[in-house]
Amino acid sequence: MSNEKESRMSQLQFSPPFDKLQSTAWKKRQQAVCLSHAFKHYGSKKRSNHVLVNLNMTVSKGMIYGLLGASGCGKTTLLSCIVGRRSLNSGEIWVLGGKPGTKGSGVPGKRVGYMPQEIALYGEFTIKETMMYFGWIFGMETGRIAERLTFLLNFLDLPSGNRMVKNLSGGQQRRVSFAVALLHDPDLLILDEPTVGVDPLLRHAIWRHLVRLTSAGDKTVIITTHYIEEARQAHCIGLMRGGRLLAEESPQALLTMYNCISLEDVFLKLSREQAGQKSAVVELNMFGGGLGLNKMSKREEAPYAAEDEYVVGLNFQVINQSKEALIVDNGDVSLPGKVIEAVTNECNDCGGCFNVTSHGKIKALIQKNILRMWRNVGVMMFIFVLPVMQVILFCLAIGRDPTDLKLAIVNDDAQLVNGECMFNSSCSMKNLSCRYLSHLTEHTRQIHYANLSAAQDAVKQGHVWGVLFFNEKYSDSLVARLALADAADEETVRLSDVQVWLDMSNQHIGLTLNRDILYAYRDFAQDLLERCEYNPKLGDIPIEFLDPIYGNEDPSFTDFVAPGVIITIVFFLAVALTSSALIVERAEGLLDRSWVAGVSPGELLFSHVVTQFAVMCGQTALVLIFMILVFGVENHGNIGHVITLTILQGLCGMCFGFVISAVCELERNAIQLALGSFYPTLLLSGVIWPVEGMPLFLRYVSFCLPLTLATNSLRSILTRGWPLTDSDVYMGFVSTLIWIAVFMTLTLTILKLKKN
Numbered sequence: 196m197s198n199e200k201e202s203r204m205s206q207l208q209f210s211p212p213f214d215k216l217q218s219t220a221w222k223k224r225q226q227a228v229c230l231s232h233a234f235k236h237y238g239s240k241k242r243s244n245h246v247l248v249n250l251n252m253t254v255s256k257g258m259i260y261g262l263l264g265a266s267g268c269g270k271t272t273l274l275s276c277i278v279g280r281r282s283l284n285s286g287e288i289w290v291l292g293g294k295p296g297t298k299g300s301g302v303p304g305k306r307v308g309y310m311p312q313e314i315a316l317y318g319e320f321t322i323k324e325t326m327m328y329f330g331w332i333f334g335m336e337t338g339r340i341a342e343r344l345t346f347l348l349n350f351l352d353l354p355s356g357n358r359m360v361k362n363l364s365g366g367q368q369r370r371v372s373f374a375v376a377l378l379h380d381p382d383l384l385i386l387d388e389p390t391v392g393v394d395p396l397l398r399h400a401i402w403r404h405l406v407r408l409t410s411a412g413d414k415t416v417i418i419t420t421h422y423i424e425e426a427r428q429a430h431c432i433g434l435m436r437g438g439r440l441l442a443e444e445s446p447q448a449l450l451t452m453y454n455c456i457s458l459e460d461v462f463l464k465l466s467r468e469q470a471g472q473k474s475a476v477v478e479l480n481m482f483g484g485g486l487g488l489n490k491m492s493k494r495e496e497a498p499y500a501a502e503d504e505y506v507v508g509l510n511f512q513v514i515n516q517s518k519e520a521l522i523v524d525n526g527d528v529s530l531p532g533k534v535i536e537a538v539t540n541e542c543n544d545c546g547g548c549f550n551v552t553s554h555g556k557i558k559a560l561i562q563k564n565i566l567r568m569w570r571n572v573g574v575m576m577f578i579f580v581l582p583v584m585q586v587i588l589f590c591l592a593i594g595r596d597p598t599d600l601k602l603a604i605v606n607d608d609a610q611l612v613n614g615e616c617m618f619n620s621s622c623s624m625k626n627l628s629c630r631y632l633s634h635l636t637e638h639t640r641q642i643h644y645a646n647l648s649a650a651q652d653a654v655k656q657g658h659v660w661g662v663l664f665f666n667e668k669y670s671d672s673l674v675a676r677l678a679l680a681d682a683a684d685e686e687t688v689r690l691s692d693v694q695v696w697l698d699m700s701n702q703h704i705g706l707t708l709n710r711d712i713l714y715a716y717r718d719f720a721q722d723l724l725e726r727c728e729y730n731p732k733l734g735d736i737p738i739e740f741l742d743p744i745y746g747n748e749d750p751s752f753t754d755f756v757a758p759g760v761i762i763t764i765v766f767f768l769a770v771a772l773t774s775s776a777l778i779v780e781r782a783e784g785l786l787d788r789s790w791v792a793g794v795s796p797g798e799l800l801f802s803h804v805v806t807q808f809a810v811m812c813g814q815t816a817l818v819l820i821f822m823i824l825v826f827g828v829e830n831h832g833n834i835g836h837v838i839t840l841t842i843l844q845g846l847c848g849m850c851f852g853f854v855i856s857a858v859c860e861l862e863r864n865a866i867q868l869a870l871g872s873f874y875p876t877l878l879l880s881g882v883i884w885p886v887e888g889m890p891l892f893l894r895y896v897s898f899c900l901p902l903t904l905a906t907n908s909l910r911s912i913l914t915r916g917w918p919l920t921d922s923d924v925y926m927g928f929v930s931t932l933i934w935i936a937v938f939m940t941l942t943l944t945i946l947k948l949k950k951n
């Protein structure tokens with residue numbers, strides 16, 4: 196050890212005593228990472244899985260710390276606590292002088308470079324775009340990112356920066372992921388198995404680079420690896436098992452202390468000791484020199500809660516610095532970095548200096564969202580083609596009267612001439628059945644049958660929708676009935692009736708025929724009276740329907756359903772688009788990477804809101820253009836209000852999508868929840884049937900749903916032209932805004948809870 200280093204060490208050892216508590220805290224803050232009595236479990240208290248159990252760990256600045264342990268022993272969990280991605284259930288954690296997650300600590304954020312186990316990269320980005328994205332998130336200048344990109348492409352032997360990540364090999368993708376962690380030259384590098392799938396030459400280069408990085412003393416690396424041999428190059432090794440560190444020493448010191456020739460032997464020995472010398476069933480998988488300690492008995496994996504009893508080594512306390520800890524492979528003794536750090540360098544003193552402005556991050560996030568959509572043809576089709584298709588299909592398929600309905604006619608009143616039912620259109624009282632039938636043609640196709648039983652059979656077999664029967668005395672009886680009025684006898688009245696049997700199994704077709712048969716009689720009677728110079732009104736029932744105040748005399752079902760359909764399309768497209776967005780990012784480890792890079796849930800949501808808002812404006816424009824301009828759905832109101840309400844509903848759907856994606860871990864569950872909510876909402880919101888037709892209790896449920904009042908409001912604007920001041924209209928806006936606020940609050944709360 197050099198004299199200078201020695202004197203610095205002794206200065207530390209005899210540093211002026213603060214009060215005891217203060218000096219302990221001060222010591223912890225001088226380390227790159229310091230955990231004491233750390234506990235972490237997953238699951239509920241009753242069924243908890245204890246992953247970190249009274250774990251103590253000290254990583255001094257400027258060292259490479261190799262974290263080794265069997266699969267499932269808690270390494271990733273430990274790293275995620277260090278980077279601020281998870282918090283401990285109890286215990287203390289200091290990272291770079293601050294507590295992860297506290298303001299200005301820079302962790303999570305730009306002070307830490309994190310390479311997770313998963314690839315966690317956007318497949319549809321090029322390498323360059325990937326670097327730009329993460330660089331902007333870290334608040335780097337574009338020029339600086341380009342410089343680092345050139346260096347990292349060379350250093351990591353990566354192909355051109357213009358290659359798409361998804362087209363790279365697995366090993367190349369891992370190297371890009373490693374490059375992202377190195378990009379902003381962070382103070383602390385956390386690398387979760389960075390050398391998996393990397394060839395030996397490059398692995399060697401990576402380790403050389405890590406050693407070079409840390410040699411200046413201001414950069415620290417924590418690395419997990421299953422290649423135990425490469426871990427020999429670390430300054431310190433933490434051997435982890437059952438949620439705690441069995442040892443924390445330099446490789447050389449471990450070998451010496453345990454009198455072993457390999458680190459695997461050391462680990463085996465320690466594991467046996469920890470398991471109380473009882474048959475430690477540890478299978479060493481020797482493939483590629485890997486540690487492969489993944490087949491331990493359950494008993495062995497159980498956590499050990501006794502206080503510090505198995506921790507071997509000196510824990511690198513700065514004041515009692517272990518010499519062994521400072522021995523590097525070549526036998527030289529070196530200081531693990533800048534052991535002495537001025538208290539003035541503490542992060543709390545620079546208050547917020549590690550905060551990257553939200554502006555840069557949001558810009559990067561928005562660009563990322565747009566690029567992901569743009570590069571994904573399926574998503575683009577979903578966004579812009581699907582709503583148009585839905586509108587076109589709705590307008591073509593829903594609300595039109597059924598036509599070409601076959602009706603069986605049995606006419607004993609008139610003879611067919613060349614298959615035609617002939618009549619005289621002047622004031623003639625002959626063949627009145629044919630005259631009547633001439634008014635029944637709008638939606639029907641008449642098929643003449645010779646007798647009643649054949650016609651009724653045709654209905655029974657589904658060939659026709661109904662039978663109209665005219666007896667042989669129909670015309671004469673009808674004339675007599677009109678002439679005699681109330682003097683007509685029962686027989687005359689009966690014979691002047693047209694007898695009808697309908698197939699009412701299809702309500703809409705049945706009602707259409709029913710209506711047409713009645714209207715045809717009215718038209719027939721009025722026509723006959725007019726030709727015979729009577730007042731045609733005598734043929735009508737004595738009720739006069741004047742011009743409707745709203746709507747028209749022949750209201751269309753399309754006009755009734757259209758407002759609800761517009762809102763449903765925009766709402767549920769937004770749900771579908773958003774609900775999977777966060778889940779996919781989370782499943783691919785991208786969300787974790789963003790959190791660790793310092794992106795907050797609020798920034799992430801905001802970026803999605805902005806992108807989605809732009810998408811929704813496009814969707815709304817397309818839906819309204821096709822509904823109103825192309826298919827002529829009526830609009831008597833202010834188009835500005837129609838557009839605003841539709842966009843607000845889209846935002847509301849997006850926020851609901853955020854809730855789903857925050858709640859669900861799997862995309863499958865998100866799809867189930869989105870689909871599951873679609874039908875109840877559609878049925879209960881008065882979109883396809885008036886709310887007034889529901890039982891009373893269901894109406895209350897209906898009014899509490901996000902689409903009901905908005906649909907009512909849009910309907911009032913479109914069909915009645917009501918202004919915003921009308922309560923029916925403004926309640927749609929108010930309820931939508933309330934739902935947006937509720938969904939956003941829920942999402943933020945769930946995300947924050949999950950982040951913790």
Ligand SMILES: Nc1ncnc2c1ncn2[C@@H]1O[C@H](COP(=O)(O)OP(=O)(O)OP(=O)(O)O)[C@@H](O)[C@H]1O
Pocket residue numbers: 237238244246264265266267268269270271272273312
């Ligand atoms: N989100 C989670 N919820 C519940 N249990 C979890 C969660 N993440 C990890 N675990 C459990 O915690 C334990 C430790 O997992 P962790 O990923 O930290 O292990 P590891 O040492 O990194 O393993 P490997 O080397 O295979 O990556 C495992 O039993 C795992 O099943």
